[in-house]
Amino acid sequence: MTPEAHAALPKRITVRFFRLYGRTYMTTLLDARRYRKNALRKFYRHRWQIEIDLLFIKKVMQMEPLHCKTPAMARKELTVCLLAYNLIRLLMLQAGIRHHVWPCRISFTEALGSHKEFASRLAQATGEALLNWTNNVLGIVASKTIGEREARIEPRAVKRRPTNPFPYLSAPRAQNKEQLLAKRKADQIKGDLMLKQF
Known part of the structure; x- marks a missing residue:
């Protein structure tokens, strides 16, 4: 959204609440005669x-x-x-x-x-x-x-787990490469020292 579009938005919005069949609905369609509860309920469904x-x-x-x-x-x-x-x-x-x-x-x-x-x-x-x-x-x-999918209710959750075992790349690739090379070099030095002890 551009700053101009954001500035053009109203500071407050008037909404209408109504209850029907045990549910509470909220809408910006304020005219109760023109927008009947049952019609709005059908649209919501x-x-x-x-x-x-x-x-x-x-x-x-x-x-x-x-x-x-x-x-x-x-x-x-x-x-x-x-x-x-x-x-x-x-x-x-x-x-x-x-x-x-x-x-x-x-x-x-x-x-x-x-x-x-x-x-x-x-x-x-x-x-x-x-x-x-x-x-x-x-x-x-x-x-x-x-x-028919009338009044279907589903949880907002993902069933399938990610199968990729690798973590997300959260730093620049060059920086990660330097860290990997430094770790590899440290492991080599550590391995060489362990060999010298034997």
């Missing part, structure tokens, strides 16, 4: 889909971590990844419309895999063959559905 979509962007699209070093290149990498993500979502939407399936029920991972598998054939096909391939791919994408 859809937050899980946002978490799933972020997971797809980071893990399935292999965007975590970003590989570029400069901010400009990192922005380009992020833009290309989000473009590819939106194209897969468009494929899911077209498949859902064509085959009367709710697009959120279509598996993103399977849609990405189908796109990868048939992309070269779609690029080479023309005319009637392209139309047939497109219909087949949309049918395959629409057939890969997922179960």
Whole structure:
């Protein structure tokens, strides 16, 4: 955030609290007549889909971590990844419309895999063959559905432990190399002294 954008933010924000079915909700949508409690509750329950979509962007699209070093290149990498993500979502939407399936029920991972598998054939096909391939791919994408994830609750924890036994590099590489060389030299001197004693 730039200093100008930070300065433009209000000093205080008024929020609205309400309780419904034993839960407390907080929102900046203050008009109780326009924004009913049940409607806001439904929107809140859809937050899980946002978490799933972020997971797809980071893990399935292999965007975590970003590989570029400069901010400009990192922005380009992020833009290309989000473009590819939106194209897969468009494929899911077209498949859902064509085959009367709710697009959120279509598996993103399977849609990405189908796109990868048939992309070269779609690029080479023309005319009637392209139309047939497109219909087949949309049918395959629409057939890969997922179960209902209504009101799903998951802990914010990572199950898989890191398998890399090495510590993180927390100092400049040159400095670590000097420390390793100094330790190796000290070990050699120590070994030579022990040999002389025998």
